[in-house]
Amino acid sequence: MRPIAVSLLACLVGIATAQAAPYPDRPIAIVVPFGKGTTADLVAAVVAEAMSKNIGQRVIVELKPGAGGGIAMEQAEKAAPDGYSLAMITQGTHVFNLSLYKTLRYDPQKIVPITPIAAVSNVMTVHPSNPANTPLEVAAAAKAAPGQLTYASGGVGTSHHLGGVLFASLAGVDIKHVPHLVSVDGVKKIVNGEITMGFFNLPTVIEEIRAGKLKALAVTSLTRSPYLPDVPTLDASGLKGYDLVTWFGFGAPAGTSPEIVQRLRDEFARAAADPAVKAKLREAGLDPIDQMQPAEFAQAIASDLAKWTPIIKAAGASAE
Numbered sequence: 001m002r003p004i005a006v007s008l009l010a011c012l013v014g015i016a017t018a019q020a021a022p023y024p025d026r027p028i029a030i031v032v033p034f035g036k037g038t039t040a041d042l043v044a045a046v047v048a049e050a051m052s053k054n055i056g057q058r059v060i061v062e063l064k065p066g067a068g069g070g071i072a073m074e075q076a077e078k079a080a081p082d083g084y085s086l087a088m089i090t091q092g093t094h095v096f097n098l099s100l101y102k103t104l105r106y107d108p109q110k111i112v113p114i115t116p117i118a119a120v121s122n123v124m125t126v127h128p129s130n131p132a133n134t135p136l137e138v139a140a141a142a143k144a145a146p147g148q149l150t151y152a153s154g155g156v157g158t159s160h161h162l163g164g165v166l167f168a169s170l171a172g173v174d175i176k177h178v179p180h181l182v183s184v185d186g187v188k189k190i191v192n193g194e195i196t197m198g199f200f201n202l203p204t205v206i207e208e209i210r211a212g213k214l215k216a217l218a219v220t221s222l223t224r225s226p227y228l229p230d231v232p233t234l235d236a237s238g239l240k241g242y243d244l245v246t247w248f249g250f251g252a253p254a255g256t257s258p259e260i261v262q263r264l265r266d267e268f269a270r271a272a273a274d275p276a277v278k279a280k281l282r283e284a285g286l287d288p289i290d291q292m293q294p295a296e297f298a299q300a301i302a303s304d305l306a307k308w309t310p311i312i313k314a315a316g317a318s319a320e
Contacts, residue, residue, distance in 0.1 A: 023083055023260060027058040030250065031076050032088045033069030034154060035182030039201040039286070043118050043248045044088050046280045050271035065181050068157030068319060069093040073106040081255035083264065087111055089251040092157040095304045099312040100157050100319040112256060113297040115265045116249035117272055118286045121221035122163050122199045123206075124234060125214040127190060130197075135167070135218050136238045138197060142173035149196040150176045154183025154204075156319040159246035162312070163199025163220055169315040170239045190214060201246065202227060202285040220244035227285045247289070247304075249297060261294055 030048060034040040041063060048059040064072040073093050079085030094108045124135060132138045142149045151167075153160035156179050168175050178195055180186040183204050189195040191213045198205070202225060208214040209228070218234040219225045222243050234242035250268055252261055269291035271277055278288045292300060 023263065024055055024057045026084060027060055028055075028084050028086060029060045029062055030086045030088060031062045031064050031072045033064060033072035033090065033093055034158075035063050035065035035184075037184040037204075038065075038154060038182060039120060039203045039284075040088055040090065040248055042203060042284055043281070043286065046277055047117055047268065047271050050274045050277045051267055054270055055267060065155065067105060068097050068100070068155050070097070070105040073108070073111060076251065076253060077106045077110045079253045081253040081257075083252065083256055083260035085253065086114075086264070087251050089113065089249050091159055091246045091304065091308075092155075092161075094251075094301050095308050096159075096162050096312065097157040097319070098305060099309050100317060102318075110254040111251040112254050112261060112294065113301060114250045114252055114261055114294055115268050115291040115297055116247050116289055116300070117268060117291070118281055119245050119247045119289050120201050120203060120286045121219045121225050121245050122159055123202050123209070123219050123225075123228065123231070124163070124167070124197060124199050124217045125190060125205055125209065126197045126217060127193050128212060128215045129193065130215065133215075133217065134237055135171070135234055138217065139167075139171035139173050139239075142168075142171070142175050146174040147176055149173075150178050152186030152189050152195045152198045152200075153177065153179050154186055154200070155179050155181065158183070159244060160186070160198060160200050162308070162317070163244055164197075165315050165317045166220075166242060166244060166311065167199065167234070167239065169311070170242055187214075199244075206285045225285070265291065265294055 030044055032040050032044045044061045048061050052059045069092050076087035151164040164177055183200055187205055190198050205214055209216045216231045218232050218237045220234055222235050272291055281288050
């Protein structure tokens with residue numbers, strides 16, 4: 001009986017040790033709903049690098065574009081709620097998609113908000129050869145050729161998509177949406193003159209603007225961007241009420257313990273407060289924002305949903 005008792009005791013000690021292992025004791029994966037070279041990719045990579053150093057474990061970024069972010073969100077929803085499988089959540093995945101899709105492949109309520117990390121305005125751009133120099137001149141051209149002007153996006157449900165929806169609604173024009181799997185492909189189409197315009201995140205197009213490959217007509221925020229101080233807002237350019245500033249944050253599968261969610265929130269906040277992280281985000285044209293507590297973030301998402309749902313429905317926009 002003695003060998004059995006010793007073996008049993010060893011097993012119990014092993015179980016207790018495993019249970020006592022501090023979180024995190026292995027790598028953490030963050031699934032991102034957009035592709036390489038996107039603003040979401042940039043934000044996730046910068047934050048993951050800082051967080052890895054802080055917690056002493058690798059934080060891995062997995063890019064899973066497609067279905068308006070649905071592929072990544074579906075993966076996140078089904079992941080074990082143990083704090084090792086997280087998701088980047090965005091205005092697209094948790095606000096826009098709820099009105100654009102009749103049936104979602106994931107349930108946003110099953111991905112618990114942790115904290116937002118950064119915000120960014122978008123930029124209305126056209127090819128430099130386009131004779132239009134203002135949003136209203138683009139609107140006039142669209143009215144002269146209904147359904148002929150096109151705008152690119154990085155997929156249905158992205159802020160680039162809704163940027164065009166809001167423009168069309170306020171300007172009273174019919175323009176054609178051309179979604180892409182990743183935003184950089186849509187940007188290339190505008191640079192090549194294949195698509196008329198875009199409303200991409202500023203970090204996605206700022207280098208092309210600086211290089212003269214794209215012409216910036218206006219920013220989508222209510223105030224001018226410090227990164228493009230000479231570019232007016234759409235609101236001030238004749239489209240009164242145009243206001244679009246998109247956000248990026250992180251979430252965890254529902255069922256993740258409140259203690260782990262809080263630990264993650266604090267670690268994301270710690271990474272975001274790092275001067276090097278702030279500098280990298282600002283250099284790319286992003287605005288670091290104060291990290292909310294999980295409950296505050298959930299309330300902010302609910303408020304954003306209440307704002308955008310009637311806008312999207314009034315515009316008649318749909319992903320199907």
